[in-house]
Amino acid sequence: YHAKRNHLGVAGYEVENDDNSFEQLTLLADLRCGIDRGELELHYQPKVSLPDRAVAGIEALVRWRHPIRGLLGPQAFVPEAEQSDLMLALTDAVLDMALGDQKRWRADGRDLPIAVNVGAACLRDSGFPGRVEDALRRHDAEAGLLTLEITESFLIVDPSAAAGALARLRDKGVRISIDDFGVGYSSMSYLQSMPLDELKIDRNFTAGILTTDRGRAIVGAIIDLAHAVDLTVVAEGIEDEATLAAVGEMGCEQAQGYLMCRPLPPAEIPTWLDTWTVPALS
Ligand code: C2E
Ligand code: MG
Ligand code: MG
Ligand code: MG
Numbered sequence: 001y002h003a004k005r006n007h008l009g010v011a012g013y014e015v016e017n018d019d020n021s022f023e024q025l026t027l028l029a030d031l032r033c034g035i036d037r038g039e040l041e042l043h044y045q046p047k048v049s050l051p052d053r054a055v056a057g058i059e060a061l062v063r064w065r066h067p068i069r070g071l072l073g074p075q076a077f078v079p080e081a082e083q084s085d086l087m088l089a090l091t092d093a094v095l096d097m098a099l100g101d102q103k104r105w106r107a108d109g110r111d112l113p114i115a116v117n118v119g120a121a122c123l124r125d126s127g128f129p130g131r132v133e134d135a136l137r138r139h140d141a142e143a144g145l146l147t148l149e150i151t152e153s154f155l156i157v158d159p160s161a162a163a164g165a166l167a168r169l170r171d172k173g174v175r176i177s178i179d180d181f182g183v184g185y186s187s188m189s190y191l192q193s194m195p196l197d198e199l200k201i202d203r204n205f206t207a208g209i210l211t212t213d214r215g216r217a218i219v220g221a222i223i224d225l226a227h228a229v230d231l232t233v234v235a236e237g238i239e240d241e242a243t244l245a246a247v248g249e250m251g252c253e254q255a256q257g258y259l260m261c262r263p264l265p266p267a268e269i270p271t272w273l274d275t276w277t278v279p280a281l282s
Contacts, residue, residue, distance in 0.1 A: 028084050031064070031077055035089050039065050042097050043263035046272070047115070047234060047256045050248040053278045057113035057147065059256065060098040061263045062090070074117075082119045082153055091122050092131060099139035099146070101266045110273060115147040117179065121154065123162035129169050136172075143173035147198065150176065152184035159186075163194050170195045177234070181222060191229060199226040201252070203237025209246055216246075223251050 034040065042060045049056040064072040081090050095116055102114045122128050136143055148169065156162050166176050177198035181187050182205055190196070201222055208215025219235075226233045235247040238257030247255055261272055 024080055027077060027080050028086060030066070031081060031086055032089070034064060034066065035086070035093050039067070040090070040093050040097070041065055041071075041265070042094065042101065043265055044101075044269050045256060045263040046261050046276070047254045048260055049254050050244075050252055053260075055112075055273060055276060056254050057115055058269070059115040059117070059149070060094060060101075061117070062094050078119065079153060082121045087119050087121045088125055088128070088131070091116075091118055091128075092135070095132065095135040096138075099135055099141045101269075102141060102145065103139050105269070108270065110270070111145070113145045113147065115149050115177065118148045118150055120150055120152040120156050120162065123150070123165050124157060126161070126165070129165050132169055132174065133172060136174075143169075144175070147175040147177050149179040149200065150190075150194075151179045152186065152190070155185045159189065159193055167195045170197070180236075181226075182218075191225070196229075196231055198232045198234060200234045200236050200256075203257075206235045206237050206243060206247060207239075209250075210242055216250075219247070220250055227251065 041063045043063055044058045044060055046058050047056045048054060062074050062078070064077055066072050069076075078090070081087050098114050098116050102112060105112050132146075132148070135141075136146065148166075150166070170176050175197040176195055177200055178184075178187065178190055178194065178196055179200045180202040181199050183202045184190070191199075199222070201219060205215065205219050205222065209219050210216075223233050232254065233252045234254040234256060235243075235252040236256050238244045238247065238255045238259050240259060244255055244257075244259055261276075264272060
């Protein structure tokens with residue numbers, strides 16, 4: 001417990017300062033059982049290439065079908081998992097489901113590049129690259145059709161170990177993406193030290209490009225920077241036509257957002273793919 005003296009000089013208990021709060025421990029215990037019971041699900045959101053708007057791949061986004069609380073989004077449990085030893089189990093489960101879905105889609109004649117989110121916490125574990133390789137083998141998956149989107153919600157303790165883990169996977173052909181670029185702790189040093197193929201510009205930046213000159217300048221600079229180090233650029237959170245057109249003109253290779261498709265359960269993906277018509281460009 002982190003005991004703190006309050007204004008009366010009495011040692012008090014402050015939940016918000018406690019890594020092991022009762023709520024957090026309950027959540028993690030629940031999540032551990034939930035993962036074992038198969039309560040995690042994936043929804044998928046396509047990425048399209050620009051300017052042709054052809055489907056370029058699909059991103060897996062985890063949800064937890066909680067027996068009491070209903071369908072939970074990642075923000076309800078991923079941050080807690082990241083601070084615990086559950087992150088590896090969660091990522092294993094997600095990889096397994098994503099590569100399983102990819103295999104089923106491939107059997108139906110749809111060869112889809114798939115992206116999985118990986119919390120930077122996973123990179124602390126020296127066993128992580130081996131676990132990804134095992135998953136690829138189990139599903140007979142092609143490494144080049146898997147992208148790992150790395151999100152940094154906490155400062156990476158040992159950046160050179162993390163870079164080593166990523167380099168090993170990249171040598172096998174797995175693509176590495178830096179997610180939410182610009183909002184993490186050390187995006188710039190990532191760019192310098194991590195082996196990367198792709199950069200995703202966070203929605204906080206893309207949302208502002210039509211409304212402010214400053215917002216547009218920042219996104220322009222991120223795109224130029226990414227291109228200078230040979231990265232593919234994906235614009236996240238595209239909700240309207242004008243923003244899609246703008247990021248295309250500014251040089252983003254791919255885009256993703258509610259305008260094209262909201263995250264969908266896997267059963268709805270084949271229909272979306274069949275009905276997604278690449279709009280004629282005027
Ligand atoms: P992310 O990887 O940056 O994913 C994009 C998030 O923005 C998703 O939220 C998506 O539903 C939402 N989004 C996509 N397009 C739009 C748009 O046009 N407008 C708006 N307002 N939102 C949009 P979601 O599914 O709640 O995921 C939130 C975050 O949770 C993800 O951000 C990712 O960092 C993390 N996450 C999701 N799945 C996993 C996972 O399997 N493992 C780990 N470690 N993290 C995950
Ligand atoms: Mg992502
Ligand atoms: Mg992102
Ligand atoms: Mg984001």
